[in-house]
Amino acid sequence: MMVLVSRSYKFWNYTPSIAAAVIFILLFLTxxxxxxxxxxxxxxxFCIAFTIGGFFQIIGYIGRAVAHDNTTTMGPYIVSNIFILLSPTLFAASIYMTLGRIIRCVKGEHLSVIKVSRLTKTFVWGDxxxxxxxGNSSALSVLGYDTWSKVAVVGGLAIQLISFSIFWLTAIVFKNRIRRSxxxxxxxxxxxxxxxxxxxxxxxxxIMIRSIFRVVEYVLGNDGYPLRHEWTLYIFDSVPMVIVMVVFFVWYPNKLQRNADFEGGIPLTRSYSNLHR
Structure with a gap:
């Protein structure tokens, strides 16, 4: 007699903590x-993208909470991974636009390394x-291309790290130049x-620290320490993103001049701004 044995694939190397997930759901919701x-x-x-990033975090941690009792179900795993992974990319879009707004606000276009009319577009389109x-990594993972999925994630994070490095350099050079002149x-x-x-x-x-952690996490793979210990995600991803939202809120860039915002910005944002003036 043939005995059929059902096998369930576990998507997690641990059981996601529902308590930790709920705590961060409440933090990001607030x-x-x-x-x-x-x-x-x-x-x-221009901060719409940043706010949407907050909603992404909420959805991602809801996925982790649901996964507590569903470690063999693909849905919560994909929702958790993709929304938490992509949220900082949305934060970055508003961060990039803020720099262009600052430079225009103080009439320092001539001091910028990158022409201001191109600065926002360059970083936002890189974002x-x-x-x-x-985002395509989730589709590749579902289709069974785990190796290519990992390559997509690491490649996207590498693009983000390069963009932020250039962004940092641009901001620092501008600060030094405007101090001198x-x-x-x-x-x-x-x-x-x-x-x-x-x-x-x-x-x-x-965000750079978080992205470096994510690169290390995906390079080491399922057998690596980060993907086998849940605390690393919360310390090197969750906590830094909470701090990012707190810092951006406390020093919200709304006091910069309105007319410094969307000249040379991306078309969708410029149109939305004009609509509400």
Whole structure:
């Protein structure tokens, strides 16, 4: 007599903690509500992507909570991985646009390494490329191409790291140049451009640390320490992203001049801004 044995593939090397997932659901829910309130109150529409990134985090950790009792189900695994993975890419879009807004605000276009009309487009489209490459990893994983899925994730994260490195260099060079040759607008006390720059340095560094962790995680694979120990995700990804949302909210870039925002920005954002003026 033939005995049929059903085998279930476990997508996790551990059982995801429902307590940790719920804690971060509540944290990201609170922060996303605050960002949504700030967004609509100040009409700082270029921060829409950042707020959507908060919703991505909520969805991702809901996936982890559901996976606690469904470690052999593909759905929660994919939802958790893809939404948590892509959220910082949306944060980055608003971060990149903030730098262009700062430079225009203090009339420092001539001090920028990259022409300001191209600066936002360059970084945002690089961010879009990173988003698409990482996003395709889930489709490849579902189709059974695990190796190519890993390549897609690492490739997308590499694009993100390169973009942030160039972004950091651009911001630092601009800061040094405007210190040596300040514009009349840069010495006005009503324009908090220096605080905004420090905010960008902080959130960019946190996202870079998180991206480096993710690269290491995927390179080491399922047998590596990060994917076998859940605490690494929360320490090197979850906590830094909470801090990013807190820092961006506290030093929200709504006080920068409105007319510095969308000139030379991406078309969709520019149109949305004009619609609400």
């Amino acid at each position: 922060l996303t509500v605050l960002h949504s309130w700030k967004l609509f109150k100040t009409r700082t529409w 879009v490329l990173s988003f698409v490459v990482q 300040p514009t009349p607008e840069s010495v006005q006390t009503g324009i908090p451009w220096q605080k905004s720059l420090y905010m960008l340095y902080t959130v960019s560094a946190l």
